[in-house]
Amino acid sequence: MNMKTKELTLTALMAAVLCVLGPLAIPLPFSPVPISLTMVGVYLAVYAVGMWRGTIAMCVYLLLGLVGLPVFSGYTGGPAKLFGPTGGYLIGFVFTALISGFFIDRWWKNRLISALGMVLGIAVAYVFGSAWLAYVNGLTFGQAMTAGVIPYVGFDLIKIVLVAIIGTELRKCLIKANLVAAGE
Secondary structure, three states, X not given: OOOOHHHHHHHHHHHHHHHHHOOOEEOOOOOOOOEEOHHHHHHHHHHHHHHHHHHHHHHHHHHHHHOOOOOEOOOEOOHHHHOOOOHHHHHHHHHHHHHHHHHHHHHOOOHHHHHHHHHXXXXXXXXXXXXXXXXXXXXXXXXXXXXXXXXXXXXXXHHHHHHHHHHHHHHHHHHHOOOOOOOO
16 A cells, blocks of 8 residues: 555554543443543544554554553553453454444445444454453453443443544545545
């Protein structure tokens, strides 16, 4: 993939947005998984720069966290965080970017279809996250779903609705500014 300067700049900017939103989290006393804004950053990235570049932005974010920059929830970073109880969710967000980006790239004007893509994307992250949480903490998959998914579904649906509204407007502004193509 050959990136032009503006595409590279926007992709880096979206990785930076992820680094700003990712650490913002509300810990819950009953779960090792906090309520975080990381997925908001993922969705905004794919609205802004499309599926492939949004996924690249997510991978850059993960690499920055892996080397120790405090970009993960609660201003943490390093391999222990990425391979700890919540690491599966972080890895799952790569697939969230791909899946939601597929829908958003094709139907960004249709908020309902875009939201459906975001729901499917986060469902895949839930599976990755729950499987890893179960493995790391010695839980059954059901116990991991109860601890790491069920308490968050309502919050995640609210985030999806908000991003579907904001993301559509963001994409319109970027198209008007000639920063992304209308088909992206």
